[in-house]
Amino acid sequence: xxxxxxxxNVRWMVTALALALTGCAEGGSPTGGSDAVGDANDPTGxxxxxxxxxxxxxxGFAPPNIIVASGAEVTWTWIDTGPHNVTFTDGLIGxxxxxxxxxxxxxxxxxxxxxxxxxxxxHDHRGFIYVS
Numbered sequence: 096x097x098x099x100x101x102x103x104n105v106r107w108m109v110t111a112l113a114l115a116l117t118g119c120a121e122g123g124s125p126t127g128g129s130d131a132v133g134d135a136n137d138p139t140g141x142x143x144x145x146x147x148x149x150x151x152x153x154x155g156f157a158p159p160n161i162i163v164a165s166g167a168e169v170t171w172t173w174i175d176t177g178p179h180n181v182t183f184t185d186g187l188i189g190x191x192x193x194x195x196x197x198x199x200x201x202x203x204x205x206x207x208x209x210x211x212x213x214x215x216x217x218h219d220h221r222g223f224i225y226v227s
Contacts (some may be wrong), residue, residue, distance in 0.1 A: 147161050147163055147167070147169055147170075148169075148170050148171075148172060149161065149169065149170070149171045149172070149222070150171075150172055150174045151171050151172065151173045151174065151179045151181070151215070152173075152174045152175045152177070152179075153175055153177050153218065155215075155218075155220040155222075156171070156215070156220050156221075156222045158222075159220070159221065159222030159223070160222055160223050160224075160225075161222070161223075161224050161225070162224075162225045162226075162227055163203050163224060163225075163226060163227065164203075164226070164227055165203060165204070165205040165206060165207055165226055165227075166202060166203060166205060167202070167203045168200055168201070168202050168203075169200070169201055169202075169203060169224065170198050170199070170200045171191070171198065171199045171200075172197075172198050173194060173195060173196050173197055173198070176195050176196070177195065177218075178193045178194065178195050178217055179193070179194065179195075179215045179217060179218065179220075180192065180193045180194070180215055180216055180217060181199055181213050181215065182213060182214055182215070182216050183211055183212070183213045184212045184213065184214065185211060185212065187204070187211070188201055188203075188204070188211060188213075189201065193217065203224065203226055204226075206226050207226055207227060208226065209225075209226045210223055210224070210225050210226075211223060211224045211226070
């Protein structure tokens with residue numbers, strides 16, 4: 096039980112730090128879009144994006160860190176010809192194959208408060224999805 100509490104506190108601290116570093120703690124949408132929906136339970140103070148898109152390139156994921164609602168569809172789109180993948184570090188969401196073009200789509204499970212981290216295992220680009 097105590098370990099669960101510690102893990103939850105660490106998860107919130109990592110989320111808060113990452114959002115502060117990306118400017119999301121100031122109240123804006125992490126993608127800068129107008130599709131943000133206020134959520135009184137959102138600990139980031141920002142808002143949540145009901146659906147979102149992430150670009151994949153040699154420069155990394157853009158944006159790397161996103162906030163979405165449970166059940167939202169997230170799409171990664173390859174914008175260069177280099178090989179990349181989307182690999183979730185917790186194993187709870189399926190990973191993409193190595194690919195050089197096209198899209199990879201997932202539907203976020205109903206898991207409010209969860210933080211899913213992902214990376215490209217080829218280039219070690221990293222990001223996270225926070226479920227509001």
